[in-house]
Amino acid sequence: MRVLLVGAGGVGGAITKIAARRPFLDHMVVADYDLTRAERAVAALGAAADRFTAVRVDATDQAGVTALLTEHRCDVLLNATDPRFVMPLFEAALAAGTHYLDMAMSLSRPHPERPHQECGVKLGDEQFARGEKWTQSGRLALVGLGVEPGLSDVFARYAADDLFDEIEEIGVRDGANITVDGYDFAPSFSIWTTIEECLNPPVVYESDRGWFTTEPFSEPEVFDFPAGIGPVECVNVEHEEVLLIPRWVKAGRVTFKYGLGNEFIEVLKTLHKLGLDTTAPVTVNGDGGPVRVSPRDVVAACLPDPAGLGDRMRGKTCAGTWVKGTKDGQPREVYLYHVVDNEWSMREYGSQAVVWQTAINPVVALELVATGAWSGSGVLGPEAFAPRPFLDLLTDYGSPWGLREQ
Amino acid sequence: MRVLLVGAGGVGGAITKIAARRPFLDHMVVADYDLTRAERAVAALGAAADRFTAVRVDATDQAGVTALLTEHRCDVLLNATDPRFVMPLFEAALAAGTHYLDMAMSLSRPHPERPHQECGVKLGDEQFARGEKWTQSGRLALVGLGVEPGLSDVFARYAADDLFDEIEEIGVRDGANITVDGYDFAPSFSIWTTIEECLNPPVVYESDRGWFTTEPFSEPEVFDFPAGIGPVECVNVEHEEVLLIPRWVKAGRVTFKYGLGNEFIEVLKTLHKLGLDTTAPVTVNGDGGPVRVSPRDVVAACLPDPAGLGDRMRGKTCAGTWVKGTKDGQPREVYLYHVVDNEWSMREYGSQAVVWQTAINPVVALELVATGAWSGSGVLGPEAFAPRPFLDLLTDYGSPWGLREQ
Known part of the structure; x- marks a missing residue:
């Protein structure tokens, strides 16, 4: 090929x-x-x-x-x-x-x-x-x-084919326990894109309503991630799986929740409250007089570039699909998941785990x-x-x- | 004159x-x-x-x-x-x-x-x-x-002269219930100056230690302000009274706490965490190529100018001095205060209350x-x-x- x-x-x-x-x-x-x-x-x-x-x-x-x-x-x-x-x-x-x-x-x-x-x-x-x-x-x-979308969608199809007779709900759940040494706050992915994803209206699918949207950060829940990551606060975020899965897999409800954690959610809400999430330029004094800059670009410029943080990152990231339904007349609930340890991916491939x-x-x-x-x-x-x-x-x-x- | x-x-x-x-x-x-x-x-x-x-x-x-x-x-x-x-x-x-x-x-x-x-x-x-x-x-x-410093210092001297025999503690406490119509978040005073004040190390005076400093936002307490303002979360902030009062008034301890409220404190902490409080320039793309701007200036540019908000502001601001000590052998605790209602100051003087x-x-x-x-x-x-x-x-x-x- x-x-x-x-x-x-x-x-x-x-x-x-x-x-x-x-x-x-x-x-x-x-x-x-x-x-x-x-x-x-x-x-x-x-x-x-x-x-x-x-x-x-x-x-x-x-x-x-x-x-x-x-x-x-x-x-x-x-x-x-x-x-x-x-x-x-x-x-x-x-x-x-x-x-x-x-x-x-x-x-x-x-x-x-x-x-x-x-x-x-x-x-x-x-x-x-x-x-x-x-x-x-x-x-x-x-x-x-x-991985999400992607592997999460494969998991949904696998659950429908092999693990369930009927599916009540499919919820993609993404969480990590990655920390970055030497920084008080350093996202392991682009803050620019995260703002874009998280402040777009989240989309939800229900079989009797079709697709609809909610307020940002809606339906917070604490999801317990495997492999030692543990409980992380997750909220609804606009994501492709919600649009893809119902086209091929029968389910009563499909959601995507991102395990941003409390701290990150509060940071995003504060940026939004202050208008610092916007890409519409504001005028400030630069070295040589007034200049126009996008506040979101300034936020990104204040934080370290996540692509260069692999050596300082520690922890694991988990992507997966939680499915609730019935099999052989019995209620069943599973979480199909994929975990990458940053130490492993850096050692084996020289790439940070999320990437x-x-x-x-x-x-x-x-x-x-x-x-x-x-x-x-x-x-x-x-x-x-x-x-x-x-x-x-x-x-x-x-x-x-x-x-x-x- | x-x-x-x-x-x-x-x-x-x-x-x-x-x-x-x-x-x-x-x-x-x-x-x-x-x-x-x-x-x-x-x-x-x-x-x-x-x-x-x-x-x-x-x-x-x-x-x-x-x-x-x-x-x-x-x-x-x-x-x-x-x-x-x-x-x-x-x-x-x-x-x-x-x-x-x-x-x-x-x-x-x-x-x-x-x-x-x-x-x-x-x-x-x-x-x-x-x-x-x-x-x-x-x-x-x-x-x-x-008003603070100023009237708050006059209150301290008045308490020492007329209301107390011995003073254990003098705490200047500043709080307000001012809201700004039409804005999700709009400080009624300069965010640039507030960042400067609040992120400097707060100073405290104790008679046996002299002056010393603490971490920003230290010793949070909820102070109940008069005139319908009610309870507001206050934290230590660097302020002139702590340096002035002990020079002329005998007291065991002198503090200044600012009633920023929970929301404002969280905003300031988040700005600091992301490095958006700094005045050191960062490089971002402007209209005509890379430009250098101060993140704190960008934060200020995203918020409305507080000087022009008087017509949209509602509520009262309170400045005052809380004093704890003894009089005639009995314990005594008073709060000496001055309240301005924004509606009154706008009507009488065309000036917003804080100013x-x-x-x-x-x-x-x-x-x-x-x-x-x-x-x-x-x-x-x-x-x-x-x-x-x-x-x-x-x-x-x-x-x-x-x-x-x-």
């Missing part, structure tokens, strides 16, 4: 390191807006670098990306950029006649009048609207295949497409496919998943 | 409105770095404006300020600027041979090694170091005479100096003088004080 990877940031870099160990990969073109970043990612692979080529790309230049796919005879475009670039890359792959895989989905826009009650444009709507074109092309657009956990899943998916274990055409989520091959291959990669009956 | 008022901001403007109603004032020169601001303050006085002249001044230009005092034959310089300008204005008055009055004191600098245990340079140290010069000049430098409450006290003090009721030479705090004339004149101005036995 020949792959065009677009984006050589934290997740993109980890993808190259994971893919370099797998023989299914014939060649990977590593493309980034910053060519030196792509070159650094390839150089870091050492002896394995011969299956990789670094190139420069502008992800917004759809024709340029299509040309790159054709020129390098790629079978698939793997999108490891910011969600802002989903649509041009998705269209570029369609135009080139290749498969496409991403780890998020096209962006949402809140309902203009009732943002905290009704959905406006939902996550993925723009992509699903192009479904017929993809089906006609005979190519596969596999959307939302990171590495996202990166492994699209590589597993590419291998399933390469071997033909997963096939199809159209715009499909991870839960559209047989889950067992994915879960078995994940274990084969040395990163097993777990099941907790509760 | 002829007065040079330096600073025509919120407090300076309220001073002109209050002084315009008092016949003791022969003339007031209203000086500001921004001449139009001085002119606006004078024009706002209507028919009373003939006793006022607007001029431009640079408060850091000591020789220029001295020349202005001489040119206009002023008896006193009233400093209504930011505490950064205390020293040049204080020296300018000494050089001109006039009296001097301010509402704060020269700034502190934390102890270089043990900032939260020991004092470094204390508030007012630089001014008291010049005490002999002032005594020799026969002129009075009346320092720290606003107006600060402004009335230096005008009362000037009148006491003008009539000879208060006299002396050297660098003196409000508690160096007989308190009763001050308190009676305050009541005569239409803004009575209160005493609560507790």
